[in-house]
Amino acid sequence: MAEYRAPTRDMLFMLNEVLDADRIRSLPGYDDYDPDTVSAVLDEAGRFAGEVLSPLNRSGDAEGVKWSAEGITPAQGFGSAYQQFVEGGWNGLTGSADHGGMGMPRVLGAVATEMWNAANMSFALCPVLTASAVEALENHGSDSLKQTYLDKLVTGEWTGCMDLTEPQAGSDLAQVRTKAEPDGDAYRLFGQKIYITWGEHDMADNIIHFVLARLPDAPAGVKGISLFLVPKFILDADGNPGERNDLACASIEHKLGIHACPTCTMSFGESGKGALGYLVGEENKGLAHMFTMMNAARHAMGLQGLGIADRAYQHALDYARERQQGGRAIVEHADVKRMLLTMRSQTDVLRALCLDSAAAMDVAERSDNQEDRAAAQARADVLIPVVKAWGTELGVDIANTGIQVHGGMGFVEETGAAQYLRDSRIAPIYEGTNGIQAIDLVGRKLIRDEGRGMRALIADIRATADGSAEGANAHPALSDALDLLEQATDTLLEAGRDAAMANAFNYLMLCGTVFGGWYAARISDVAKAALANDTDETDFYEARQACARFYIRQILPKAQGYAAMVAGGPDAVDTVDAARHL
Structure with a gap:
């Protein structure tokens, strides 16, 4: 199974020639977004994806994660890879420099996210969820919460996750039953959440959960949902992880794909104390605050579709060049060329769509022209659901076509082609x-x-x-x-x-x-x-x-x-x- 080759030349082509790179460079705070820096970042990100993350993709799929009452142990090598990821500054690539990040544009973060997902989708889901947590905290958290938690989330020293779905609710968040009872300046949470991606692991010193719950006097339906920050470990007086909070991973899901990514059932308040949490934003405005996280996550899901599509294409192309049939490599057969062109041509335009929408979000956030900001936000609003849905549909279709290029060898696990289809299938389902x-x-x-x-x-x-x-x-x-x-x-x-x-x-x-x-x-x-x-x-x-x-x-x-x-x-x-x- 060939390792991942980052398509850095294709990415530079999109960033510098197809899209308007100068528009991003001219935005306030992006002076360091120059061609040399961009090229250097892509080269190093590609090296990390190919040499560190990609070799763990197949082994992680085969090994999976291990659950016990004490917690979850990720697949072998994942903890070391995550520490290298944090030490390399990758988690903070687009994070605010005020909180330990590099302060780079979203559009550059998007190409890196594509690489992480192409190399190892199970691993990539962890920083994707942390990035969404950062979005919510930056936009809606109090100054106190930001000072306490934001630096560690931006750098990736602590990871973040979203706890939204409940067994009886699914996508109908109006049915959320998790309770938040006031306890001084904080709250105690009681309830259960399912499908919590990277909700429990031992790769970081703390995990910060963003949980939807109801206050005692909350209105019925979605108008009565609030958002809470709930740490795995309660911080001590020095701001370090201390006592274990009253939350636990009750079980993990046994899934079609992304086997190396723990998808958890999380229980809050099992001991009777309740999980200590802190209100994020306003009471009963949790759904609106949550969508700050969701928009970022949905864009990242489109990048997942793109990453899987490119990896499946690379895998199929390598096989087609080596596989001989009828006295020549099958890459020369017309129908195989048709399939490979179908895969590659859609991957090209999907990359352009993902980067163009990321650039629109950059302009919406940073431009000093209010009309430009409004127009860019309107553009991003239109594009994001298409990025998420069309992008993930393409990811599945292209991974499926990759199996067809392999013929019968695509249907057996030994070639590795099947994993891309299994992993990609979740993306059209989650985050809406x-x-x-x-x-x-x-x-x-x-x-x-x-x-x-x-x-x-x-x-x-x-x-x-x-x-x-x-x-x-x-x-x-x-x-x-x-x-x-x-x-x-x-x-x-x-x-x-x-x-x-x-x-x-x-x-x-x-x-x-x-x-x-x-x-x-x-x-x-x-x-x-x-x-x-x-x-x-x-x-x-x-x-x-x-x-x-x-x-x-x-x-x-x-x-x-x-x-x-x-x-x-x-x-x-x-x-x-x-x-x-x-």
């Missing part, structure tokens, strides 16, 4: 299923916004399709697909929220497919210009152009099918009586 992402896109980001954010994005895509940007070429196939997206947008806006829900997922997949066509057109334009200027990287730019052309001709036509489903209206779903017809 992809159906929930579609509801978010259509209900909140389209209809509630009256289509303003989507129409602004469509206008930008139209400029590329028409070739109106300087040095650009017209892309008629993209223009035709964009017409379909515009018509589908009008259809859902006119239908209203309830009627639109039946086709929300098809609309999201339409968006992803068309957005991918936009990035493919931009990649093609950049590659064509480089080749016209007698570049010394002819093979690289010809490859980018070939993959972009394949996407436009072989993937973008899927937009017609998704658009037809949206145009067909909700009746095919809404007229079905679930009790009699299903």
Whole structure:
């Protein structure tokens, strides 16, 4: 099983040539985001991913994690790798310099996150959840909580996790029953949470749980949920981990994939004392505060889909180059080339989408122009559910195609191709299923916004399709697909929220497919210009152009099918009586 090779040249191409790198460099506080620094960070991150994390991927999958009443022991090598991760400063790559981080843009953090997930998705989930905890604490925590916990979370010395789901609730957070009882300036929590990723381990000195719970007088439903910070170890007078809090991992889930990632059932208050916790933000505003974490996590899930897609592609390409059939390597067979191009072309445009949305979040946070900030936030709001849902759907599809490239050898565990499919399958489910992402896109980001954010994005895509940007070429196939997206947008806006829900997922997949066509057109334009200027990287730019052309001709036509489903209206779903017809 070949180790992971970080696609640093492809990442630099996206960062510096396809996207507007100067726009990020001009933002306040990002003076160090210069080409030399970016290149050095990618090289070193790629080395760490390939040499430290990737060798643990297969062994971690086979070994899994060990549970006992005392806690969880991660797979062999994970603890050492995590310490190297922290010592290398990787956890704080985008963290505030005021709290021990490097202060780099999200867009640079995104390429590193792709590498961690491609090399070892089970490992990568730990820093992803810590990053989400940092987001919540930075945005909603009191000064006291920030001073106490933020530095350690930013550096990764302590890890963070989200404790949202309960056995009876699932995605319906209105059903949350975990209780938080006042205890002086703090609270005591009682209840149980399930599916808590990296909720228990021994790789760090403390684990900081962000828990949704209800106060005694809280209103019913989602309006009565508050957010609490609950440490695994209560801090002593010097701020160091001391007494074990009244929380425990009752069990771990036995999963289809990500075997080296402990997915925990967490119990709070089993001893009767209650787990000591601290209110984050305002009472009964926990759901809104939680979404600060969720947006960051959902973007990271799209990067998971991307990372798995690239790793599965690398694995399939290596096999296809070595496997002989009919007197030649199977990479030369037309159908195998089709599958590999399907994998690579979609990986290229997904990387562009993930980085473009990260750049939008950077501008929304850092620009000193309020109009630019608002426009960038609107763009990020539209893109994030597509990044999460379309990106993770592609991750599964591309990993599945990788198995097909291997043929029968893909169906046996020895080649390693099956692990990518098993690991990738969770990503469309957690941090809000992809159906929930579609509801978010259509209900909140389209209809509630009256289509303003989507129409602004469509206008930008139209400029590329028409070739109106300087040095650009017209892309008629993209223009035709964009017409379909515009018509589908009008259809859902006119239908209203309830009627639109039946086709929300098809609309999201339409968006992803068309957005991918936009990035493919931009990649093609950049590659064509480089080749016209007698570049010394002819093979690289010809490859980018070939993959972009394949996407436009072989993937973008899927937009017609998704658009037809949206145009067909909700009746095919809404007229079905679930009790009699299903």
